[in-house]
Amino acid sequence: MVQNDAFRALDRQECLRLLAKVPVGRVVYTRHALPAVLPVNFTLDPDASVVLRTSAASDLVRAIDGVVVAFEADEWHAATQSGWSVVVTGQAAVVTDPAEHDRLSESGPTSWMPIRDGVFVRIEPGMVTGREVIGARYSA
Template identity: 35%
Template structure:
């Protein structure tokens, strides 16, 4: 990427967290049977961590105690800049009653039907982010219709 034509900014941690607070969804990355897998999830920031809901299954089992990555991205409202934030850390199921009760208020509504009664927390080891100018889309050239010939 040529920084002269596409200025990229490295985001400080506080800006990354602010962007994540407004992100509707992101992607959870983990390794299953030696292969990277990506899961779309909705997550919420909770005291410097991320919390998401899932069901009991491969995602929950493989994420438990594992190093994971979470990525979210978006475009600013005016469309001038895009951003991407990546968190790397360890995931674990929230099991203590007091901790679980403190996450109940988070607006974590599953996208697909079914029981999603496992709340998991990602404790970050690192958070990185960047933003960059969006390249304008060139005007489409008019292709003559068959009736124009």
């Protein structure tokens, strides 16, 4: 029988530790009044904000600069039906400070996609939530 402990909420520190393990997450936002999602590679800044790099002229930047977005990352293991998911919800903003841009050019993410006129986008860690799925199949 399936147990209720197949699911566990993660605290903020666990969420951030897991986020730091994976290179790709997904920006969740609204585009033309429709829900939209775009996978991007990213880094976690020391203040726990999510930083990604994209083209200044991209649809993504136009859609998310200055608005609240969600950012999701996860990892799943089909064999054990287990895994975790973390969601950061907060305001996204293009990094405009030149010193900050220079710092991120050293330590921030590169993009897996070719980019012209690259900018960094920071997503504030306003709300950080996560859950672990322990594997219903094996929790009997």
